[in-house]
Amino acid sequence: MGQHPPASAEPGDPGPSTSVSHGHGPVGRWWQLPWLPFWWESRRSMLFDVLVALGYTAAVVLFTVPRDHPFGVPEPAFYAVAVLMGLALIGRRRRPASLCAAAVLATPVLLQVSPLPFFLYALAAYGRRRHLAMLTAAAVLTLAAIFFLPARTGLLPSYALIFFVAGPVLLGLYAGARRAVVENLRERAERLEREQILLRRQARTEERTRIAREMHDVVAHRVSLMVIHSGALEVGAADGERAAEAGRLIGDIGRQALDELREVLGVLRLDEDEEAAPRAPQPTVDDLTTLVEQSRSAGMRIELVCSGPRRPLAQATGHTVYRLVQEALTNVHKHAGNAATRIELRYGPDALRVAVDNEMPAGPVTVGLPSGGNGLVGLRERITLQGGVFEAGPRPEGGFRVAAELPMKEEAP
Known part of the structure; x- marks a missing residue:
């Protein structure tokens, strides 16, 4: 029978027309109270x-x-x-x-x-x-x-019925309908605001997850190569030319790692109201040759094979292929040493098949690189988001295999 509070008001919420007070009087506009007094809204x-x-x-x-x-x-x-x-x-x-x-x-x-x-x-x-x-x-x-x-x-007078009944009833119905519309609009605006906050949180969480994957891929692979080359530098310290070459490779790899880390961490420096950071080109399938040569220079035996008619890929797909090969080579560095490794890219009509197979190591691996166990998990998440299929595990004849099948998505002009 009485007036009901707006549907959007929560228990303990002062509502849009009131202000919050902590025992020091009302705060806000002069007509607002710190609580709902009796049955009035304001x-x-x-x-x-x-x-x-x-x-x-x-x-x-x-x-x-x-x-x-x-x-x-x-x-x-x-x-x-x-x-x-x-x-x-x-x-x-x-x-x-x-x-x-x-x-x-x-x-x-x-x-x-x-x-x-x-x-x-x-x-x-x-x-x-x-x-x-x-x-x-x-x-x-x-x-x-x-x-x-x-x-x-x-x-x-003869118009008493209109003045006493019809007019007030019509005005009251109009006022009630208008108040209901305003409350519905306010509730919708609050709901949209809550949804926007949830979407921002979700986007922030997804971006942090992406940054964590990128940092893992960059740091794990580059630091692994640096550790291997530093070991070779210690062994071949008597050979000045070989030591100089190893030192140059360590410097190049370190600079590449720093560049990629700056690119990834640059996203964290943005405020929410700023535009997206201009990103440098991400590594793609075209950069696999450089990646393989860096591992070969560390003493690994790697074979890179491409089959099928090669076509341009979407940037996200090419970047995912690069990270898969990078993570697989990092695992070979950690767990298989200089075991023979084969990288195969097979272009099909609708999908790209990527496989990295390494043989059993000839002896115990003494590199001693740490392993967090999250690399393959991050790869699976990345490839699943691309709509692909991921597999990783030991091979029947020995060694390890990391493979994925990604849908062919050409880059839009």
Whole structure:
């Protein structure tokens, strides 16, 4: 029967029209309260209802002289009913149906100064439809009875029904519909804001996962090569030319690792309101030759074979192929030493097949590189996101195999 809080308000939430206070008074605009006071949404609504009630009561008491009342109501009773109904206007939002029924009963006493229009408006705006229908019919019947009584002469003009009933009800229905639309729009805006926050969090999490994969691939492979070359540098320290060549390779590999790390970590320096960082070209299938040569220079036996009609790939697909080969070679460095390795790229009509097979190591591996165990997991996630199929495991004849099948997606112009 009373006014209900907006559907979007949560328990403990001050709502969009209030402000938060911590015991030091209200914070915000002057008409807002730190909580919902009684049944009002804001201080402005409370002040409006109080002013209407006091204004009506003062006008009736000061300017109305109920002499020779048509129904014989004495002046004390008239003023008592007028004051009570005037004060009842304060609670018209809280109990619109009950107070409207009281106003209908008080109409024969107050006649032309009846506050019935105020209560009908409140009932149409804040009450229930079934109560509105019943009390509107009761008000029409009451006013019609007064209109047709012989003693009503000069009391109610012919347009009394419109002024007392139709007008307030229509205005109240309009106000209630408008408030419902505003509440729905506010709820929709809050829901969209929450969804945008969730989408931003999801995008941030996905970007962090991508950065973690990129950093793992960059650091693991480049540092593995640097460790192997540094070991070769220690062994061949007596050979000045070989030592110089190993030192040059270590420097080149270190600079490449730093460049790729700057590119990956540059994304973390952006604020949310800035545009996306301009990224340098990511390594693709065309860079596999350089990757293989760096591993060969560390003493590995690697064979790179390409078959099928070669076609340009989408950047994401080419980058995924590069990272797969890089991770497979890193695992060979860690676990198989200089075991013979074969890299095969097979271009099909609809898919690209990539396989990296290494044989059993000839002896124990003494490089001693750390292993986090997340490289193959990250590869599986990366390839699954591309719509491909990933497999990794020991071969029946010995050694290890890392393979994937990626759909052929040509780069859009």
